[in-house]
Structures are given as C-alpha cells and as structure tokens.
Amino acid sequence: MSDELVERFELAFNKIHQHLKEMNRYPKNDNFAELLNHSKDRGVVREYYDVLRQYAKLRNAIVHERVRDGYYIASPHVEVVEELERINQTLDQPPLGLDIATRPVLFFYEETELFHVIEAFGKHGVSQFPIYRDGAFTGLLTDAGIVRWLGESVDGGSVVVDRMTVGDVLRHEKVHNVEFVSEAASVFELEDLFESSHGEGEKLKAVMITEGGERDGKLLGIVTLLDLIKVDGAEG
Structure with a gap:
C-alpha cells in the first residue's frame, strides 16, 4: 500500500x-x-x-x-x-471565466437616451456598461465618463440631459483597454490578461466574454479585476 x-x-x-x-x-x-x-x-x-x-x-x-x-x-x-x-x-479543469462573470450583462446602444443609462447606474450599482451600435461594440461607458461629460457640459450652472444620447457622451469617454475571450476561457487565462496589462500602457478595464471570443459576438458575461479579487478573497 x-x-x-x-x-x-x-x-x-x-x-x-x-x-x-x-x-x-x-x-x-x-x-x-x-x-x-x-x-x-x-x-x-x-x-x-x-x-x-x-x-x-x-x-x-x-x-x-x-x-x-x-x-x-x-x-x-x-x-x-x-x-x-x-x-x-482543479488545475486540470480550472473554473471558467463565465463562472465568476457578471451575467446577464446589461448593455446599451448609442442611440439610447442618456437618462435611461443614468437611472441604470443608480439602480444596478455598477460602474460601466458596454455600448453597441448596429450590433458592433463601440466602447465602455463608465460612471467616471459621465461625470467628466457633466463637468464639460455645465452651462450657467446647469446641464441639459434631455434628448442627449449615449453616443453623445461616449465621444467624451476615454478609450478603455478591453479584451475579448470565448466562453471556454478559464479564470487562469483571465488572470493572465489582467497581469500582463500591468506596465503596458493603460491597465485592462474589463474582459468581455463573447461567443467564439469575437469582438462583436454575442455578449455572455463581463469580468473586471474586482471580480477576480472577490474570487481570491472567497477562496482564501
């Protein structure tokens, strides 16, 4: 024995x-x-x-x-x-990125009225939303981006939100570093992406999990560095 x-x-x-x-x-x-x-x-x-x-x-x-x-x-x-x-x-079959991802993912189109997005930020307690135009991903709209737009749009002590669209604000948003992976990507692969982004310009903002890993594929989930930290904290 x-x-x-x-x-x-x-x-x-x-x-x-x-x-x-x-x-x-x-x-x-x-x-x-x-x-x-x-x-x-x-x-x-x-x-x-x-x-x-x-x-x-x-x-x-x-x-x-x-x-x-x-x-x-x-x-x-x-x-x-x-x-x-x-x-x-566990190392042979690591957990998938989808296991820790936020899903379903709430996203908006560029033509959506900004008022609806501001409401969603307050209701869902998230800090960013993926934005699409004609089925194509065009960027992340963040709460910080909206605050920046508000600061640039103040006129006489007020800001006109009526009839403004997501696209109007997205033009004022920073271009964030975003990666796309397939539904088969493991948590380890996502960790590698966030780790490798350090020291390579802007840090990775989010990993978008899509069908086949295509940029404009069906959005299945989104993972941020905070999601990985939460998982590590739970495991510890």
Whole structure:
C-alpha cells in the first residue's frame, strides 16, 4: 500500500509541477518552490500555497532520502495523496471565466437616451456598461465618463440631459483597454490578461466574454479585476 501511495503522490505532484511550469511560461529556473512562489497570488495556487509548500518538502524526502528500493524514510498518508490529487484535478479543469462573470450583462446602444443609462447606474450599482451600435461594440461607458461629460457640459450652472444620447457622451469617454475571450476561457487565462496589462500602457478595464471570443459576438458575461479579487478573497 505504501508503494502505491508514493506512486500516486509523485504522479499528482509531477502533474502540478507541470501546471506551474505552464503558468510561468516554462522559465529556465523550473524549481518547484520557485514556481510556486511566483504563482502564489493566482487562483487555486493561492488557496493551496501553504499546503503545497509542505508537500514539496515531503516529496523531497520521498525522492532524495530513500533508504533502499521499496523503503522510504517518509510516506504520505492517504488523505494527503487524495488532497494532492484534488488540487491537480482543479488545475486540470480550472473554473471558467463565465463562472465568476457578471451575467446577464446589461448593455446599451448609442442611440439610447442618456437618462435611461443614468437611472441604470443608480439602480444596478455598477460602474460601466458596454455600448453597441448596429450590433458592433463601440466602447465602455463608465460612471467616471459621465461625470467628466457633466463637468464639460455645465452651462450657467446647469446641464441639459434631455434628448442627449449615449453616443453623445461616449465621444467624451476615454478609450478603455478591453479584451475579448470565448466562453471556454478559464479564470487562469483571465488572470493572465489582467497581469500582463500591468506596465503596458493603460491597465485592462474589463474582459468581455463573447461567443467564439469575437469582438462583436454575442455578449455572455463581463469580468473586471474586482471580480477576480472577490474570487481570491472567497477562496482564501
């Protein structure tokens, strides 16, 4: 039984090691502890960081401190092996971006009267809405963008909202960094997109999940950095 548990432990451990290599794009230093440390803020790795560090020590004892064939100085308990296999299973089949996305997504067209959008901001407590024209995505309208437009539109102490459309305001909105992914995208892929946007100009504002990942495909969900932080907080 001991040999079987060791084999199962090593198999699951090696698969997790491979996942860590993939997450870190196969760096030259592929030491398990180093890869784990570099990945500690990501999804399931963050949740199991401490336990994986301990399992790495156990693995070193099993592999490097074997007394002779079939006799190990340390051997994993069945509960340890089963937990390691569960961690690997989660890495094999990570949660989808749609699992944490806001959906259904409320969106508006450029010809929509601005008054309706202002009402929606207050009612739904969100900070941005996707905007479309003739079925094509044209940008994000944010609460900050509306405030900026109001500041630029004050005339004699008042602002005329009547007959204004979303399109009128969208022209005053910043061009936000938005990515499009398919419904098959995992949470890990979304984390990569937000992470890679750091230091590359404007940070990623949102990830739009659409059918087939097409820019103008059917909108299925939207994910912000806050959504990922909420998930990490829940897992922690």
